[in-house]
């Protein structure tokens with residue numbers, strides 16, 4: 324408790340009495356809405372498992388009612404997060420200042436003692452992973468109109484993070500479980516800015532291993548080269564998932580259908596893209612638009628990062644303001660090529676992930692050159708290694 328005063332470099336006469344004042348002071352400096360641990364305990368009925376709505380790599384998520392009556396999603400970050408209060412609040416301020424109709428709103432946080440808790444707007448209709456891709460466990464009807472609204476909404480949210488927020492934000496983990504749906508099925512991207520709250524030493528290994536591999540841009544997964552183009556790759560995979568209604572990786576399918584992006588490329592080459600559209604739509608969709616979306620998915624997942632369009636261009640292509648240039652579509656960058664290579668090699672000669680050369684173009688991001696520090700790079704590699712090890 325006394326560490327708050329140390330952080331401020333102040334002498335405190337009575338730590339317990341002054342704690343609230345210090346919190347208030349920090350909150351004012353950072354202009355962040357601070358919740359007390361007690362309030363969040365009450366909101367969640369002492370973090371009662373009944374109120375737990377999810378579990379992710381960052382920690383557990385609870386549904387709770389705040390003192391002002393609002394329903395919130397309360398994300399308790401894992402105890403390993405030892406970030407100091409001022410640093411934590413600085414990052415939180417960046418996130419809570421960002422407002423967009425397609426981004427989950429952060430109400431505030433709790434940074435008492437070792438607790439690091441984020442309080443978000445609660446979204447009623449869960450994530451795309453649990454609904455559209457949840458294998459029939461949801462009663463939501465995703466008709467073609469709803470799907471187009473979701474694709475365009477996610478693209479707008481990501482374009483906003485990439486191109487309008489200063490300094491721009493790379494999400495790093497665009498995937499179906501990070502797309503939440505409100506009561507009108509408007510999509511909201513969650514978890515943006517979260518990567519910065521986790522110390523570089525702490526590897527964030529996702530709960531859905533195979534799924535996550537499928538979203539990773541090859542240059543990020545293998546070399547830790549992170550630019551906005553890595554997000555655009557993940558968005559491309561998500562786009563194809565939404566149109567086809569299936570996960571990017573399904574190991575129960577025959578080998579040739581297992582990897583969605585690979586399948587998309589095959590059908591594109593055979594001019595049979597329409598065959599990939601979700602059969603649950605019973606043919607009730609605009610075939611030209613659906614195939615257009617799949618082609619945009621292919622453009623976003625091009626192997627060479629600089630060939631992937633920016634998110635604002637993606638929005639324009641999705642809305643029909645800009646034409647899709649078929650000539651620009653070449654074979655996408657497939658992480659499965661790399662995995663196959665490894666899976667097929669014998670265990671004794673299993674190559675070292677850090678030294679294996681991967682035949683990959685190295686185009687730099689025209690928008691930025693924000694490859695990250697070696698800490699992040701090794702985390703990306705470590706994540707990939709962990710994912711890879713668990714996938715075979």
Ligand SMILES: Nc1ncnc2c1ncn2[C@@H]1O[C@H](COP(=O)(O)OP(=O)(O)OP(=O)(O)O)[C@@H](O)[C@H]1O
Pocket residue numbers: 376377378379380381382383384396398427443444445446447449450453496500501503513514528529530531
């Ligand atoms: N704002 C929210 N409103 C409603 N439910 C939420 C909200 N945020 C998270 N959840 C629920 O909690 C679950 C876990 O979310 P979290 O973001 O922690 O992990 P994840 O994205 O599913 O997985 P990972 O951390 O491995 O990427 C979500 O799938 C969703 O069901």
